[in-house]
Amino acid sequence: MALTGCSAGGGGEQADGGVGPITFASGKDLTGAMPQLIDTWNAAHPDEKVTFLELSASPDDQRNSFVQDFQAKSGKYDVLWNDVVWTSEFAAHGWLEALDAGDVAGDAVLPAAVASATYDGKIYGAPFMTNAGLLYYRSDLVPTPPTTWDELLADCEIAKQNDMDCYAGQFNQYEGLTVNVAEAINSAGGSFLSEDGTTVTVDSPEARAGLQHLVDMFADGDINPAGITYQEQESANAFLEGKVLFLRNWPYVYTAASAADSVIAGKFDMTTLPGKDGPGVSSLGGINLGVSAFSKHKTTAKAWVTWMQSEEAQRVLVSVMNQASVLKDLYTDPELVKVSPYLPTLQQSELTAVPRPQSPNYNAVSLAIQKNAYAALQGNVSVDEAITKMAADLQQAIAQ
Amino acid sequence: MSAPRSSATRRPRSDGRLAFWLVGPALLVLGVIIGYPVISSIVRSLFGDGIGESPFVGFDNYARALWGFGAPEFWRSVGITYLFAGVTIVLETVIGMLMALVMNQAFRGRGLLRASVLVPWAIPTAVAAVLWKWAFDPAGIINALTGSTIIWTGSEVPSIVAIIIADTWKTSPFIALLILAGLQVVPDEIYEAAKIDGANAWQRFWRVTVPLIRPAIAVAVVFRLLDALRMYDLPQIFTQGANGTATLSILAVQSTLSQLKPGYGGALSTLTFVVIFITAFVFVRLLGFDAVSRAERQRGER
Numbered sequence: 001m002a003l004t005g006c007s008a009g010g011g012g013e014q015a016d017g018g019v020g021p022i023t024f025a026s027g028k029d030l031t032g033a034m035p036q037l038i039d040t041w042n043a044a045h046p047d048e049k050v051t052f053l054e055l056s057a058s059p060d061d062q063r064n065s066f067v068q069d070f071q072a073k074s075g076k077y078d079v080l081w082n083d084v085v086w087t088s089e090f091a092a093h094g095w096l097e098a099l100d101a102g103d104v105a106g107d108a109v110l111p112a113a114v115a116s117a118t119y120d121g122k123i124y125g126a127p128f129m130t131n132a133g134l135l136y137y138r139s140d141l142v143p144t145p146p147t148t149w150d151e152l153l154a155d156c157e158i159a160k161q162n163d164m165d166c167y168a169g170q171f172n173q174y175e176g177l178t179v180n181v182a183e184a185i186n187s188a189g190g191s192f193l194s195e196d197g198t199t200v201t202v203d204s205p206e207a208r209a210g211l212q213h214l215v216d217m218f219a220d221g222d223i224n225p226a227g228i229t230y231q232e233q234e235s236a237n238a239f240l241e242g243k244v245l246f247l248r249n250w251p252y253v254y255t256a257a258s259a260a261d262s263v264i265a266g267k268f269d270m271t272t273l274p275g276k277d278g279p280g281v282s283s284l285g286g287i288n289l290g291v292s293a294f295s296k297h298k299t300t301a302k303a304w305v306t307w308m309q310s311e312e313a314q315r316v317l318v319s320v321m322n323q324a325s326v327l328k329d330l331y332t333d334p335e336l337v338k339v340s341p342y343l344p345t346l347q348q349s350e351l352t353a354v355p356r357p358q359s360p361n362y363n364a365v366s367l368a369i370q371k372n373a374y375a376a377l378q379g380n381v382s383v384d385e386a387i388t389k390m391a392a393d394l395q396q397a398i399a400q
Numbered sequence: 401m402s403a404p405r406s407s408a409t410r411r412p413r414s415d416g417r418l419a420f421w422l423v424g425p426a427l428l429v430l431g432v433i434i435g436y437p438v439i440s441s442i443v444r445s446l447f448g449d450g451i452g453e454s455p456f457v458g459f460d461n462y463a464r465a466l467w468g469f470g471a472p473e474f475w476r477s478v479g480i481t482y483l484f485a486g487v488t489i490v491l492e493t494v495i496g497m498l499m500a501l502v503m504n505q506a507f508r509g510r511g512l513l514r515a516s517v518l519v520p521w522a523i524p525t526a527v528a529a530v531l532w533k534w535a536f537d538p539a540g541i542i543n544a545l546t547g548s549t550i551i552w553t554g555s556e557v558p559s560i561v562a563i564i565i566a567d568t569w570k571t572s573p574f575i576a577l578l579i580l581a582g583l584q585v586v587p588d589e590i591y592e593a594a595k596i597d598g599a600n601a602w603q604r605f606w607r608v609t610v611p612l613i614r615p616a617i618a619v620a621v622v623f624r625l626l627d628a629l630r631m632y633d634l635p636q637i638f639t640q641g642a643n644g645t646a647t648l649s650i651l652a653v654q655s656t657l658s659q660l661k662p663g664y665g666g667a668l669s670t671l672t673f674v675v676i677f678i679t680a681f682v683f684v685r686l687l688g689f690d691a692v693s694r695a696e697r698q699r700g701e702r
Contacts, residue, residue: 060658064657067657067660089660092451093451172642173639173640173642173643174640225538225549225551225554226538226539226551226554228551228554228555229537229538229551229553229554360451361659363658363659363660364659364661367654367658367659370642371642374642378554378555380556396469
């Protein structure tokens with residue numbers, strides 16, 4: 001069969017059956033363990049070698065690189081490290097290859113992770129890594145962790161007595177703010193968009209109550225005024241230095257907090273996020289491995305992303321990379337729980353986690369949430385005005 | 401210095417052709433790397449955004465920015481861009497002038513001073529922005545030294561002040577350098593003559609120095625104006641455009657790259673270009689000088 005140009009057809013039409021070397025474009029590998037995973041695969045598949053291409057550490061820069069590659073239809077990146085919130089956008093543009101749900105979205109995979117890879121009823125990425133927010137607290141000062149906001153606020157007295165700040169999260173105007181605001185609003189029973197992403201649902205008393213909770217914590221001094229500039233690392237530092245009683249963050253802080261030289265080692269614990277009238281709801285983070293629609297070796301690419309989800313690869317993910325697996329069983333695996341005691345708690349958080357609003361215009365949606373919530377947290381506008389404006393901005397964002 | 405224009409009355413035709421072929425490659429390169437993107441961005445701005453085919457929408461993207469849904473954001477950006485440009489240029493001109501006057505004096509260590517003044521200008525803006533962002537951290541050196549507890553990048557006015565301080569630090573040396581070049585062509589005899597005529601130091605500055613270096617100042621200010629109206633890196637790194645610091649360039653980049661709206665982003669880029677062009681034009685015309693030719697003429701007269 002003759003090669004008819006280099007245009008990307010379906011995997012089956014490719015002359016070599018879509019088998020051959022592929023390139024994996026990844027975010028910066030902060031764990032240093034990715035080459036280990038890739039070497040394992042390459043040793044077993046010498047004709048289908050994976051080349052590891054590390055991009056920027058900044059998700060925005062990664063996304064720009066991917067978008068440019070897609071727009072040029074270059075197929076230079078066969079497999080892409082997709083943040084969960086990009087799936088809808090990339091899939092809607094026709095840039096990702098649909099995958100077989102039986103291969104990468106089976107019963108062994110966490111349902112929330114599968115939902116994050118789903119667009120228009122099809123699977124557009126192999127869930128690889130997942131993530132949910134946890135509440136870190138000082139177990140030496142707080143005997144029983146709070147499960148509701150009222151209990152959390154009551155515990156703020158303990159912070160005052162110890163001359164600490166009560167709470168820290170991510171409130172700088174960036175993607176992390178969307179995550180934190182979404183958690184507050186979801187935990188109060190509100191939402192942003194309908195499930196199909198076509199209707200704005202944020203203009204509700206529940207959403208107002210959720211945002212009000214964060215605004216009140218700033219106004220009452222339960223969150224340090226400097227908290228408005230915090231991203232993940234700044235907020236983690238405040239907790240690691242023993243300056244704050246409660247911290248909302250991802251599981252990765254555990255490693256630094258429990259290290260031998262940490263001032264809070266042995267003095268902290270983790271629980272699920274509190275909510276308005278009961279347990280709260282976490283936003284879902286994580287990475288899905290997408291196969292480019294312009295890849296020239298799709299068969300290999302699909303086989304590799306499936307392998308990356310296998311137990312063999314996922315064990316390395318949990319034990320070496322210290323990241324959260326997408327496989328349910330690994331959360332209760334005694335060997336892994338010994339290394340990462342928070343795994344059962346994290347699973348609880350992930351089972352109830354809600355993906356951030358799913359929309360092909362996700363960045364515009366997120367910007368609408370960030371801008372208006374930020375103005376309310378600063379006290380520049382009332383919660384009521386912020387939510388009303390957020391609804392109008394979201395309407396514009398999804399209409400485009 | 402090139403020969404005065406008047407002497408080049410008639411050139412042989414072959415000279416013109418040679419000149420064309422010499423300049424041609426440069427024009428071609430300019431056309432490819434500047435002309436093509438500018439034109440394609442303007443063309444793209446006439447088409448809609450969204451997924452799939454982009455329909456032709458005429459001037460809808462412009463209407464959206466100028467009086468449609470994007471108008472409040474667009475005009476706020478215009479406002480903050482002018483605020484940054486206006487305040488920084490005034491500060492930088494005053495400080496740059498002072499620096500130039502000091503650098504122009506003869507004293508021991510002048511070479512060292514001149515070199516060290518240029519350091520901020522030599523540092524890439526993005527690096528300088530990161531340095532200043534650390535300095536303005538709530539627990540950073542600025543608050544530690546002044547004893548203040550301002551959250552610099554957490555609200556509007558402090559963010560704007562911080563960005564202005566960083567920009568002034570960064571760019572004053574540039575103005576100082578251009579003014580210093582102007583100062584160095586003022587001959588000492590003029591000052592001696594003024595002294596003999598009984599002018600005091602203040603009078604010598606206002607009546608002799610300032611008029612003579614006016615062209616140099618004008619060139620510096622026009623350069624800075626064009627530059628400041630395109631400001632991107634400092635606010636982007638300080639606040640990512642939050643706290644009302646989204647300049648026109650930030651807005652255009654956000655729309656084009658982050659929100660994948662090349663049509664609307666193209667319209668914003670074009671509008672930014674128009675705004676800068678009109679401002680520079682008005683500035684040069686209103687103040688009644690043709691900066692470049694005046695400077696040249698003056699040099700020619702000497």
